[in-house]
Amino acid sequence: xxxxxxxxxxxxxxxxxxxxxxxxxxxxxxxxxxxxxxxxxxxxxxxxxxxxxxxxxxxxxxxxxxxxxxxxxxxxxxxxxxxxxxxxxxxxxxxxxxxxxxxxxxxxxxxxxxxxxxxxxxxxxxxxxxxxxxxxxxxxxxxxxxxxxxxxx
Numbered sequence: 001x002x003x004x005x006x007x008x009x010x011x012x013x014x015x016x017x018x019x020x021x022x023x024x025x026x027x028x029x030x031x032x033x034x035x036x037x038x039x040x041x042x043x044x045x046x047x048x049x050x051x052x053x054x055x056x057x058x059x060x061x062x063x064x065x066x067x068x069x070x071x072x073x074x075x076x077x078x079x080x081x082x083x084x085x086x087x088x089x090x091x092x093x094x095x096x097x098x099x100x101x102x103x104x105x106x107x108x109x110x111x112x113x114x115x116x117x118x119x120x121x122x123x124x125x126x127x128x129x130x131x132x133x134x135x136x137x138x139x140x141x142x143x144x145x146x147x148x149x150x151x152x153x
Contacts, residue, residue, distance in 0.1 A: 006032035008080045015086050016079035017072060022049045025069035026113075029076045037116045038080075040073025046107035061105035066141045067096060070131035074115045078149065082122055090150045094126065099143035109135045118144065125149055 008016070008029040017024065031039040044061055051059035075091045078084070105111055113133045120127030125148050133141045 005030075006080050008032065008076050012080065012085060013072075013076050016076050016084055016089065018088070018090060019072060023068075024072070025065060026072045026076060029073055029080065032077050032080050035078050035081045035117055035120065035122065037114070038073060038077035040069065040076070040113040040115065042069045042111040042113065044105055044107055044109045044111055048107075051107065059107055061109075061111075063099075063101045063141060066101070066105060066111065066133050067099065067131075067143055067145065069111060070113045070115060070129075070133060070141075070143065071145060071147060073113045074117075074127070074129040074131070074145075074147065075149070077115060077117075078120070078127065084151070088152050092148045092150065094146040094148055097144045097146075099141070101141045102139045103135065105133075105135060105140050111135060111140065 010027060013026060025042055026040045027043050029038050029040045050062055054060060054062050111133050113131055115129050115131045118128040118130050128146045130144050
């Protein structure tokens with residue numbers, strides 16, 4: 001781990017990611033260690049639109065949105081480390097592997113997402129990440145995924 005860890009607040013996140021409400025799923029990213037690792041934070045609240053139907057009376061954050069939140073954390077990590085704010089970067093999933101869900105994520109939870117880079121380098125378009133999402137220290141989900149980062153020329 002490097003001596004100087006970076007952070008991304010919601011203003012920087014919005015300068016890196018094209019996503020906006022209701023699909024912006026990361027509130028801040030801490031402990032950004034270059035392009036190697038980061039810790040993303042998602043505060044889960046009842047007013048999120050997916051809770052209206054998933055499931056009425058028993059709100060549970062959909063697993064696919066947990067994986068999307070991890071992917072957004074990875075994109076913010078790379079975008080922060082490579083100074084890609086305001087560059088209009090788009091990010092596309094290429095593969096999701098080894099995905100497992102271990103616990104429900106419900107309103108009031110704080111989802112902490114630890115991401116590590118498994119493959120990728122500055123200047124490269126295709127990256128692979130490993131992620132583990134936890135709530136109160138309990139694993140909620142884990143997966144590996146590949147993404148292509150597309151910067152306008």
